[in-house]
Structures are given as C-alpha cells and as structure tokens.
Amino acid sequence: MLDRVAVHQTRLRTPGLGLDAKGVALGAKGLVLLPSIDRLVAFLALYTRQGSLADILRSLVVEIVRSKLGAREVTLLFAAESSDRLDRVAEIARLAGGYSFTGTSRHFVQYRDAAAPFGYDVPQILPSDAALSLYHNAFSQTYEVERRVDVRTLLLRLEPHLDPSAGKDPGPRWLLAESGLGPALIRYFSRSSVEAEVGLCEWPPESSFDDAPVLRYLFRVPAIPARMVPLLTSTPGLGYFVPVAPGAAVEVGFRHPVNLRACPVFGEAGLVLFRGGGREALEIAKLPAMGDVAAFARVELGREPVAAKVAEGDAQRPASVVLSLRLVPSSEPWRSVTASWIRPQEMPLLRHVAYALGPETLRRARIAFTAAGAFLRHPTGIEGIPVGEFFREVHPGLYIPAGYDAVPAVAPGVLFRALGAPAGQALFIGRDGGAIGVPEEAFVPLETALLEAQQWSAVAVSSAGLTAALATELPEVVLGGVGIRPLRDLAPSEALAEPRALPPGPGRTPQ
Numbered sequence: 159m160l161d162r163v164a165v166h167q168t169r170l171r172t173p174g175l176g177l178d179a180k181g182v183a184l185g186a187k188g189l190v191l192l193p194s195i196d197r198l199v200a201f202l203a204l205y206t207r208q209g210s211l212a213d214i215l216r217s218l219v220v221e222i223v224r225s226k227l228g229a230r231e232v233t234l235l236f237a238a239e240s241s242d243r244l245d246r247v248a249e250i251a252r253l254a255g256g257y258s259f260t261g262t263s264r265h266f267v268q269y270r271d272a273a274a275p276f277g278y279d280v281p282q283i284l285p286s287d288a289a290l291s292l293y294h295n296a297f298s299q300t301y302e303v304e305r306r307v308d309v310r311t312l313l314l315r316l317e318p319h320l321d322p323s324a325g326k327d328p329g330p331r332w333l334l335a336e337s338g339l340g341p342a343l344i345r346y347f348s349r350s351s352v353e354a355e356v357g358l359c360e361w362p363p364e365s366s367f368d369d370a371p372v373l374r375y376l377f378r379v380p381a382i383p384a385r386m387v388p389l390l391t392s393t394p395g396l397g398y399f400v401p402v403a404p405g406a407a408v409e410v411g412f413r414h415p416v417n418l419r420a421c422p423v424f425g426e427a428g429l430v431l432f433r434g435g436g437r438e439a440l441e442i443a444k445l446p447a448m449g450d451v452a453a454f455a456r457v458e459l460g461r462e463p464v465a466a467k468v469a470e471g472d473a474q475r476p477a478s479v480v481l482s483l484r485l486v487p488s489s490e491p492w493r494s495v496t497a498s499w500i501r502p503q504e505m506p507l508l509r510h511v512a513y514a515l516g517p518e519t520l521r522r523a524r525i526a527f528t529a530a531g532a533f534l535r536h537p538t539g540i541e542g543i544p545v546g547e548f549f550r551e552v553h554p555g556l557y558i559p560a561g562y563d564a565v566p567a568v569a570p571g572v573l574f575r576a577l578g579a580p581a582g583q584a585l586f587i588g589r590d591g592g593a594i595g596v597p598e599e600a601f602v603p604l605e606t607a608l609l610e611a612q613q614w615s616a617v618a619v620s621s622a623g624l625t626a627a628l629a630t631e632l633p634e635v636v637l638g639g640v641g642i643r644p645l646r647d648l649a650p651s652e653a654l655a656e657p658r659a660l661p662p663g664p665g666r667t668p669q
C-alpha cells in the first residue's frame with residue numbers, strides 16, 4: 159500500500175519526487191503503463207481527438223517493457239512539466255485501460271486520483287537494479303526495457319478503418335494513377351478544363367524478378383467536379399486520397415485510427431498515402447516536380463495564316479486590350495493568411511516579438527531574407543506573428559496582400575501563368591501590382607535563423623588570493639557582561655559623546 163501525501167507535507171521518500179505550487183506530488187516525468195499495443199493505439203486516438211500531441215511529442219518515448227514474469231507491456235514516458243498536463247493524461251490513460259505514474263529516473267509512483275488529491279508516496283523503495291520500478295496501490299513491479307517503438311513507424315503500420323462518410327466534403331485531393339492510366343487521366347483533365355498538377359513518382363521494384371522501377375503518376379487537384387468523383391473512385395488502378403494533415407493523405411472512404419493532424423510526425427516536403435483494403439501505405443520522401451496538366455494539351459497545327467495586303471498609307475495597328483494588374487480593397491473575410499512581408503525597418507520589431515513566440519511556432523514558421531526585407535511563411539496561419547504586411551495564398555506559390563483582390567478578376571491559375579515564374583519560386587504581389595520572386599530554397603526554419611552565435615570566455619583560476627586569505631590569523635573576540643550600570647564611569651556629558659575605550663574593570667573585558 160502507498161502512503162497518501164498530506165497537505166503541506168515536505169518530505170517524500172520517492173527519489174526525484176517533489177511538490178508543485180498546488181502541493182501535488184510531481185516528478186520531472188510522467189509515465190503511462192498500457193497492457194498492449196492496441197491499448198496504445200486507443201490512447202493515441204483518444205488523446206489526439208481532444209488535443210494535439212505536439213506538446214509532448216518532443217519528449218515522448220514509447221517502449222516495450224518486460225516484467226519478471228515475462229509479460230510484455232507498453233510504457234509512454236514524457237516530460238510532466240505541470241500537474242494540469244498530467245491530470246489530462248491520467249484521465250485518458252484511465253479510459254484506455256492503463257495506469258499513470260510520476261517520477262524522475264527509475265522509480266515512478268502512482269499519480270494522484272480521487273482517493274489521494276495530492277498524490278502518493280512509497281513507504282519503502284524496492285532494492286532492484288531494474289531499468290524501471292513502478293509503485294501502485296494494486297501492485298509494485300520492476301521492468302526491463304526490451305525495445306523502443308517509433309511513433310511515426312507505428313502510425314505508418316496502422317491500417318485505416320472503413321468509413322463511407324470520410325472524404326465527402328469538397329476540397330483539394332491527391333490522385334495516384336498507375337503508369338498506364340496516367341496519360342489518359344492527363345488528357346481527361348485537360349479536355350475537361352480541370353485545374354490540376356501532375357508529377358511522376360518512382361518506387362523500387364516490388365520483387366527481385368522485376369528489373370524496372372515502379373512508376374506512378376501523382377496528381378494534385380484543388381477541386382474535383384462532382385460528376386468526376388464516381389469515375390475516379392471506382393476505376394481500378396486509380397487511388398483517390400483526401401489530405402488529412404501536412405504530409406499525409408488517406409484514401410477516400412477510409413479513416414485513420416489516429417487524428418494525423420494532431421500528430422505532426424510527417425514532413426511537409428514529402429507525402430504519405432494511406433491506402434485501405436489491407437494495402438500498405440505508400441511513402442514519398444520528397445514530392446516530385448509538379449507541372450500543370452494544361453502543358454500536355456493536344457497540339458494541332460493549322461494551315462499557314464493568310465496575311466492581308468494593305469497599302470502602306472492605310473496600314474493601321476489595332477488597339478491593344480492588354481491590361482495591367484491592379485489590386486483593390488476587398489470586403490470579403492480574410493482566409494488562407496499564411497505569409498507576411500517584413501520590411502527592413504520592421505526587423506527590430508520582429509526581434510522583440512520573437513522572444514514571445516512558442517516553440518511550435520518557431521519550428522514550423524519559415525523565413526527568407528532578401529534585399530527587399532524578410533518573407534515569413536507559416537502553413538497554418540501567420541496571425542500569431544503580428545509583424546509586417548500579411549499575405550494570403552491564392553495559388554500554390556502565389557501570394558497577394560490580405561484584404562485585397564486582383565483585377566481583372568482572372569483565375570489564380572491564369573494569374574500565376576501570366577507572371578511566368580519558373581519552378582521553385584514563391585511570388586509575392588505588392589499593392590502597387592509589382593511581383594517579387596523568392597526562391598523556395600531560401601526559406602529556412604525561423605528557429606534556425608533567429609538565435610545568433612553565443613559567446614563564452616574562459617576564466618583563469620588562481621589560488622594565490624585564497625592561500626593568503628586562509629593564512630590570515632583571526633582575532634580573538636571575547637564577550638562579557640555589561641553589569642547593572644554599564645556607563646557608571648562616565649559623566650553625563652561623556653555618555654552622550656563619541657564612544658571611547660574603557661579601562662578594565664568589573665564586568666568589562668579589554669578591547
């Protein structure tokens with residue numbers, strides 16, 4: 159049985175256990191013990207349904223442990239930081255059929271519950287050299303670590319569940335076509351005037367008997383007409399995927415057991431396609447070069463044009479209808495505000511704001527420094543960094559100021575093609591209609607660009623001053639009583655004057 163921690167108790171026997179500001183017994187780490195892998199998946203599904211896993215992902219360690227009886231269980235170890243975080247984890251662990259503990263190194267004691275609002279303490283530490291010792295009201299057990307489980311690998315191996323309602327909402331889609339269907343799908347999109355981008359992906363041969371790599375066409379479609387959905391979802395050799403998180407997409411009609419948007423473990427530079435029906439997921443480490451399907455339109459050559467013969471005096475050039483690009487204020491609400499342009503004079507303000515930014519914002523934001531200033535991008539929204547002029551993304555790689563619309567009101571894809579920017583450029587259109595291109599490779603993580611190199615200097619160690627101080631002889635001080643009349647030898651005027659040395663006498667000691 160464990161000892162309940164009392165109010166204002168200061169001494170605890172569990173190593174590394176202390177009291178937080180609320181008086182709750184809390185260690186530097188929290189631990190969740192689950193009986194099996196399926197309970198681990200249930201815990202992750204419950205946790206990501208209510209919040210993001212990003213707050214504990216950096217310190218999260220998932221391991222398979224083995225008890226003395228040979229039973230294998232799963233542990234999740236993470237930084238506790240506060241009792242509020244551990245309270246939420248403990249509730250979810252209890253719902254998933256696990257136990258929650260707190261501690262610092264090897265010894266972990268049961269976390270608080272309704273029976274002990276301030277937590278528990280152990281009456282006696284188990285004498286063991288095991289890697290893990292857990293103390294609970296129902297058991298006390300030691301464990302050895304067998305192997306570590308990577309969260310990203312676990313999510314890749316989980317098979318999506320059948321969900322007919324998944325992917326019915328309109329939005330961007332990914333399409334994966336076999337090599338024989340890719341050209342036909344390109345012509346179909348081009349003939350139907352569907353805006354889409356296509357790239358060619360390559361995988362290693364599926365068996366040792368195949369020499370050629372496996373080629374598939376990858377399509378990125380911002381919006382698919384409703385009339386095309388039945389054909390694309392029922393044709394063999396075509397995969398229809400719905401983006402669920404940056405760098406991850408799930409096949410339509412299926413749902414991943416864990417909320418992948420709350421598990422930022424996949425890189426935005428690549429793509430993982432989760433397929434249903436028992437098929438393994440396809441991982442693309444880096445997205446291939448993507449091109450507009452309009453570039454593959456059928457080319458037909460007509461006859462040579464007939465030139466009209468006009469007399470030199472009557473030759474007149476027709477008036478041109480070409481218009482310059484302009485930006486006008488818009489009354490529509492802001493959306494997709496994911497970038498900002500920070501002028502050189504605003505850089506000091508960015509330095510001040512950077513001290514108040516959280517670790518997740520610093521890690522996901524990317525910045526590029528140019529002669530015209532700094533360009534800052536954040537995939538989920540730039541409103542959390544209130545510096546510079548905000549921009550919204552109207553087309554992949556094309557940004558216009560927030561609160562403005564481009565006139566003439568052409569489609570974003572037409573405007574992007576009219577600018578004629580080469581691949582790998584992010585275009586920012588200013589309020590004056592001028593465009594600035596920033597290479598994609600110029601963008602680096604904000605946390606990498608902020609912190610300057612820190613300086614340090616060595617301090618010389620000398621023992622000469624310490625030796626001289628230790629060799630100095632200390633004076634002897636003797637304290638004695640002052641007697642009943644400490645000032646009986648002084649006249650009244652001398653008692654108020656400046657203190658002076660007194661001759662030895664009864665009740666006095668030489669000064």
